[in-house]
Amino acid sequence: MPHSYWSKQPKPTEIRRRIEGFGSWIEVDLDAVSNNLVEIRRHTSAEVMPCVKNNAYGHGLLPLAAHFEDNGVKRVLVAKTREAIQIRENTGLRAVNMDPLWTAEQYEAAVAKGVTQVVYMIEAAERLSRAALKLGKTAEVFVKVDTGLRRVGVWHEEAPDIIKRIVAFPRIHLDGIMSTLMQNSEQDRRQIGRFKAVADEMRSSGVDPGLLSLASTDATLNNPAAHLDLVRPGMSLYGVYPESKDVASGPKLRQALSWKARIEYVKIISRGDSVTYWGKFVAPENMPVGTVHVGFYDGVPREMANKARILVDGQYRSSIGSISLNHILLDLRGVDAKQGDVVELIGRTGENTLSRFAETAGWMTYSVLNHLNSHTPRVYTRDGEPVALLEE
Ligand SMILES: Cc1ncc(COP(=O)(O)O)c(C=O)c1O
Numbered sequence: 001m002p003h004s005y006w007s008k009q010p011k012p013t014e015i016r017r018r019i020e021g022f023g024s025w026i027e028v029d030l031d032a033v034s035n036n037l038v039e040i041r042r043h044t045s046a047e048v049m050p051c052v053k054n055n056a057y058g059h060g061l062l063p064l065a066a067h068f069e070d071n072g073v074k075r076v077l078v079a080k081t082r083e084a085i086q087i088r089e090n091t092g093l094r095a096v097n098m099d100p101l102w103t104a105e106q107y108e109a110a111v112a113k114g115v116t117q118v119v120y121m122i123e124a125a126e127r128l129s130r131a132a133l134k135l136g137k138t139a140e141v142f143v144k145v146d147t148g149l150r151r152v153g154v155w156h157e158e159a160p161d162i163i164k165r166i167v168a169f170p171r172i173h174l175d176g177i178m179s180t181l182m183q184n185s186e187q188d189r190r191q192i193g194r195f196k197a198v199a200d201e202m203r204s205s206g207v208d209p210g211l212l213s214l215a216s217t218d219a220t221l222n223n224p225a226a227h228l229d230l231v232r233p234g235m236s237l238y239g240v241y242p243e244s245k246d247v248a249s250g251p252k253l254r255q256a257l258s259w260k261a262r263i264e265y266v267k268i269i270s271r272g273d274s275v276t277y278w279g280k281f282v283a284p285e286n287m288p289v290g291t292v293h294v295g296f297y298d299g300v301p302r303e304m305a306n307k308a309r310i311l312v313d314g315q316y317r318s319s320i321g322s323i324s325l326n327h328i329l330l331d332l333r334g335v336d337a338k339q340g341d342v343v344e345l346i347g348r349t350g351e352n353t354l355s356r357f358a359e360t361a362g363w364m365t366y367s368v369l370n371h372l373n374s375h376t377p378r379v380y381t382r383d384g385e386p387v388a389l390l391e392e
Helices: 012-019 030-043 053-057 061-070 081-090 104-113 122-135 159-168 185-204 217-222 244-249 354-361 365-370
Strands: 024-029 075-078 094-097 116-119 139-146 172-178 211-213 257-269 287-292 309-312 315-320 328-331 342-346 378-382 385-390
Touching (some): 012 385, 024 030, 030 061, 030 217, 030 378, 061 081, 061 385, 081 104, 104 122, 116 122, 122 139, 139 159, 159 172, 159 185, 172 185, 309 328, 309 354
Parallel strands (some): 075 094, 094 116, 116 139
Antiparallel strands (some): 024 257, 257 287, 309 315, 378 385
16 A cells, blocks of 8 residues: 555646746656665665655655655664654654754653664663653664764774663663764775674673664675665665766666756846856856756755756756856856746756766765755656655
């Protein structure tokens, strides 16, 4: 049975009608996401826990979570408690939450909603246990082990002892242990060894470590020794190879996201005219210029002054001048474009794919996706048909 999320959505004709009124919107091809999940599953025998943190890397949290659940996913990874609770309230997925909790209310809400909390300090486990006792529930936990990244986590040498103490608290259930790799082959090898040693030592003292998880996209694609029980890719499930070397790793990924906008205004400017702040573009001839109602508020990097590649009338044209908070300008020489026409800022092929867009800006693809404004409407398609609309 498909997730109930879809049955609450407007009909395709209604979604199309609503799009007519959008100045810019993001489209997410759910078939591409399914393809990427199939490709990753073909590449590993580990369980796949999609990383849906930060609004599913800009793709929209609940539609992606519902879609993953439809495709047999059991757990997802988030970095904000608010997102963990949204997932628990709207899906049957386990939500592994990396956000630290601060107040008694937060500990109780996490336990009440059945969030699987990432912990690495005794005190946090004790507070979860106390909340679980009060609510008559069990607190699910993942323990984060620091095997060398030196960001957060219990240091691997102390981990077996600390985890034993964590699981000894009443009403704490250990779902698994996780660590994050440095994505450097020599370091990763050492980290895998340290992580497995923690699990072995726990087992030999009679404590089940649960699921073992190390791999994000990089190790999922390139390092089978790190797959263990549970891989937790993000970027690859959205169809983006983080680095060009990853293309040869096996899975045939398809980018899911594209970003469209309408031309707000078209005019002819004269040779020698400059456009927008600081005059970073001066017209070499009389030329048509389009203004599009998106800017760095929406997630266009300011570094794209004079160089974003935008698809208009089937051809790529450059942005001209600086990127404003809510506007970009577009060179319309040689194309047929008028007010209201749809242009593509991020496409799924060609000169403005996510990877090329990020490269043009000098940003990482991670930064581009994580800066897409959550207020931009998201339209979800299956077989090319719009099936859901997310407006915040
Ligand atoms: C702990 C952890 N695991 C997995 C991921 C997914 O990473 P990627 O998008 O590279 O697959 C992230 C994302 O930053 C993360 O923080």
